[in-house]
Amino acid sequence: MQRGKGMKFVGDSRISAESKPNIPKDYSEYPGRTEAFWPNFLLKEWLVGSVFLVGFLSLTLAHPSPLEGVADPTDAAxxxxxxxxxxxxxxxxxxxxxxxxxxxxxxxxxxxxxxxxxxxxxxxxxxxxxxxxxxxxxxxxxxxxxxxxxxxxxxxxxxxxxxxxxxxxxxVPESDIEIDQEDPGYAIFESNCMSCHGEDLSGGSAGPSLIGTEHSPEEIGDIAKNGIGSMPADQFTGSDEELKQLVDFIVSVNEQAE
Missing domain, CATH: 1.10.287.980 (plastocyanin oxidoreductase)
Incomplete structure (x- = not known):
């Protein structure tokens, strides 16, 4: 007997030395099971899923979901x-x-x-x-x-x-207007108007935007003291000098927006 004849060397005893081709079994004799799950049936599932995914992504691009404003915890309504x-x-x-x-x-x-x-x-x-x-x-x-x-x-x-x-x-689109917090009118705005009109004057849950207003400085001062529409009177509680500083601050912000 020649040396090595009839012997097979493998690196792991659990691995067969003979490779068998991956050929699906013939399921034709079983009614209702006429194809192999892998790769025939699974490939069809992947194709259907791909078509649905592409269609869904196209729909989201054509009709994006409507977005709302930033959450406001002070808006109880x-x-x-x-x-x-x-x-x-x-x-x-x-x-x-x-x-x-x-x-x-x-x-x-x-x-x-x-x-x-x-x-x-x-x-x-x-x-x-x-x-x-x-x-x-x-x-x-x-x-x-x-x-x-x-x-x-x-x-x-x-x-x-x-x-x-x-x-x-x-x-509300982000404003590129720079608010000068060193302006003396900013401190007055902060204590009298910010809670309703927002820290950047763009409006809030209870007040409209003060940017782009068509009111004159005199009208702004009168509205701050006497109110307008749903805004009640006596919202401003400062002196006449502070009122002028507040009006000048609002006007200066609107000049940046022009």
Whole structure:
């Protein structure tokens, strides 16, 4: 017997020295399973997912989500809304059986049962067929879940005037105007006007922007003392000299904006 004949050397006894080609099995004799999961079926899933992802990204580029202004904790009249994919849960909490003393049903029990049921659907319906009529339990649960989400989202979105909301809460563009905090009128503005008109005079939750005003200096001083519209009188509590400094400060800021 020649030396080494019939012997095979490998680096690891768990690795076979003979390589076998990765050829999918023939599933034609099994009804309903006519292709291998890898790579045939999985490749189709990836292709469908890629088409959906590209379409979704194109939609977000063509119709970007409307953005609102920076959150203002002093605005008690502001009603926050969740993102669109949580609107159905937001709508659910409006019903009597899921709000008030039963709010735990709306935030924990009902969503938990719904998502838990969808999670267990593959285990509740183990039929070998892939057609919808052969998977009645899984298909029914999925259709009920999908219909519920669509209906609740529609009901929530239909109750909101999106154009008016976007106009009321549109972001305030950042101003490139430099506020001179050493100006004597700035300290007066800070103590009398800043809480309503914002630290950069661009407006706030209770007052409009003072930048770009069409009022004359005399009118600005009169409004500060006597008010206008929804602004009550006696908002300014300083002397005449301080009032002049305040007016000069507001005018100087508006001159930068021109």
């Amino acid at each position: 502001y009603i926050p809304l969740p993102d669109w994919y949580f609107l159905f849960l937001y709508e659910l909490l409006k019903y009597d059986f899921a709000s008030g003393p039963y709010v735990l049903f709306g935030i924990l029990i009902i969503p938990g049962l719904a998502f838990g049921g969808l999670l267990l659907a593959p285990f509740l319906d183990k039929g070998p067929g892939r057609r919808p009529h052969r998977r009645p339990i899984a298909v029914t649960m999925m259709l009920l879940g999908l219909a519920s989400v669509i209906w609740l989202t529609y009901e929530s979105a239909a109750a909101v005037d999106w154009e008016a909301r976007a106009e009321e809460n549109k972001p």
